[in-house]
Amino acid sequence: xxxxxxxxxxxxxxxxxxxxxxxxxxxxxxxxxxxxxxxxxxxxxxxxxxxxxxxxxxxxxxxxxxxxxxxxxxxxxxxxxxxxxxxxxxxxxxxxxxxxxxxxxxxxxxxxxxxxxxxxxxxxxxxxxxxxxxxxxxxxxxxxxxxxxxxxxxxxxxxxxxxxxxxxxxxxxxxxxxxxxxxxxxxxxxxxxxxxxxxxxxxxxxxxxxxxxxxxxxxxxxxxxxxxxxxxxxxxxxxxxxxxxxxxxxxxxxxxxxxxxxxxxxxxxxxxxxxxxxxxxxxxxxxxxxxxxxxxxxxxxxxxxxxx
Numbered sequence: 197x198x199x200x201x202x203x204x205x206x207x208x209x210x211x212x213x214x215x216x217x218x219x220x221x222x223x224x225x226x227x228x229x230x231x232x233x234x235x236x237x238x239x240x241x242x243x244x245x246x247x248x249x250x251x252x253x254x255x256x257x258x259x260x261x262x263x264x265x266x267x268x269x270x271x272x273x274x275x276x277x278x279x280x281x282x283x284x285x286x287x288x289x290x291x292x293x294x295x296x297x298x299x300x301x302x303x304x305x306x307x308x309x310x311x312x313x314x315x316x317x318x319x320x321x322x323x324x325x326x327x328x329x330x331x332x333x334x335x336x337x338x339x340x341x342x343x344x345x346x347x348x349x350x351x352x353x354x355x356x357x358x359x360x361x362x363x364x365x366x367x368x369x370x371x372x373x374x375x376x377x378x379x380x381x382x383x384x385x386x387x388x389x390x391x392x393x394x395x396x397x398x399x400x401x402x403x404x405x406x407x408x409x410x411x412x413x414x415x416x417x418x419x420x421x422x423x424x425x426x427x428x429x430x431x432x433x434x435x436x437x438x439x440x441x442x443x444x445x446x447x448x449x450x451x452x453x454x455x456x457x458x459x460x461x462x463x464x465x466x467x468x469x470x471x472x473x474x475x476x477x478x479x480x481x482x483x484x485x486x487x488x489x490x491x492x493x494x495x496x497x498x499x500x501x502x503x504x
Contacts, residue, residue, distance in 0.1 A: 199403065200335055200443045202250055205280025208333075209245055209256040210270055213238035214288030216261040218305050225307045227289045233380030235260075237287045237341065237389040244393040248402065248446025250281065261304045264315055271325050278333040281443060284326070287389060290342035291316070296374075299347040301340075319351045327361040335443045336365045337404065341388045346373035346431045366404065366441060367433035368392075368411075376423040387420045388430060402446040405437035 215234035219226035238258050245251045259270055274282060289302040291313065299319040306315035326336055340348055346369050355362055370388035371377050380386035385393065391414045396402050411430050420428040 198440050200281075202280035202334065202444060203447065205334070206278060207251050207255050207280040207282070208274040208278040209251050209283040210274045210285070211238055211241055211245075211256065211258045212262060212267060212270075212284070212286045212288070213259070214261045214286075214302065214304055216304060217289070217302075219307050225309055227302055227306055227308070229379070231288060231379050232382035233384065233386050234287045236383075236385040240385040240393045241285060241389055244396040244446070245283075248396050248448060250444060250446060251283075263305050264303045264317055267303055267317060268321075268325060271322070275326060275328065275331050275333070278331075278336075280334055282326070282331075282333040282336045283339070283445075284322070284336070285339040285341070287341040287386065290340075290344055292344050292347055296347075297350075299344055299351060301342065319348050320355060323352065323355050323357075323362070323365065326365060327355070327357055327359055329359045329361075331359075331361050331364075333364065335441070337368065337443065337445075338365060339368045339392070341370040341377075341386055343371070343376040344373065345369035345371050345377075346375065349373075349431060349433045352433055363441075366443070367431075368404075368408065369431040369433075370428070371422055372429050372431055375426055375428070377428055378421070378423065387415065387418070387428065391415055391418070396446045397448070398446075399448050399450045401444060402448075403442050403444055405439075405442045407445060408432040408435060408437075 213234040215231045215238075217227050217230060220229050221227075238260060242256055242258055245256050257270060257274065259267065262270065271284065274284070286301050289306065291300050291302065291308065292298065293300065293313070294311075300313050300316035301319065301322070302313070302316045304315070306313070322338070326338075338348070348367055348369055350373070352362065352365065352367060370386075377386070377388075384390060388411075391411055392407075395407055395410050395414070408430070415428060415430060422428040
């Protein structure tokens with residue numbers, strides 16, 4: 197089985213999170229509203245990628261609420277610099293055109309006009325920027341956390357790919373086609389990105405082929421809902437993964453278990469306490485010597501008047 201481990205290569209990750217928009221409701225041509233949860237998406241995913249050990253210092257670029265021009269410029273730079281893994285992440289508003297055949301990622305200046313979507317970038321254009329002859333990356337992973345994200349798979353299949361680079365592009369999408377997702381809580385990241393980051397933060401290696409079913413299971417168990425109370429089901433292009441297309445996304449160290457001391461190195465049990473003798477009773481005070489004893493013989497001689 198061949199798997200691509202990008203560690204040690206020139207990898208690039210471009211995290212695009214559009215949380216603020218210039219035109220929002222009640223503007224009739226604006227998007228639905230602001231997306232404060234996407235602010236947390238940017239930092240949550242950036243931290244998880246750096247902790248994962250695949251992307252090194254300076255290899256992750258975060259674009260907070262870029263314009264259409266800033267987005268395409270940053271994507272071109274990432275494509276030109278990546279030699280190992282190129283990861284593109286987008287979170288924000290997205291719409292499909294009236295025919296339903298194209299997905300548009302809406303940047304900060306996006307508006308919705310009759311027959312036009314200014315300030316948005318079509319997913320076909322994203323693929324055109326990625327699948328250029330100058331792209332030297334071994335693998336490209338595109339992660340979409342937006343409404344209608346599942347449409348990207350059909351666009352990938354229809355993409356003409358004149359340079360033959362389409363096969364290196366892998367997709368991970370937050371919801372099935374024809375479904376909108378909720379904007380999330382302003383205090384935390386959106387459900388899909390939150391679960392994605394938690395899986396990447398796990399101990400050991402995280403491969404894309406294992407990441408997708410794990411995400412799907414976690415989101416199903418949590419009961420996340422899309423609009424109209426539909427279940428939110430993440431998508432991938434295209435499970436089951438071809439082993440030759442699998443790619444390592446994170447490799448965190450596994451904590452070593454605490455060593456168990458061997459009998460030889462185990463500490464000796466504490467010795468029994470040594471008994472301490474009771475202190476000796478205080479000695480009797482010294483006595484003052486009295487007069488020398490009187491000789492009985494001397495006394496008797498004194499009484500008789502005779503010397504001995």
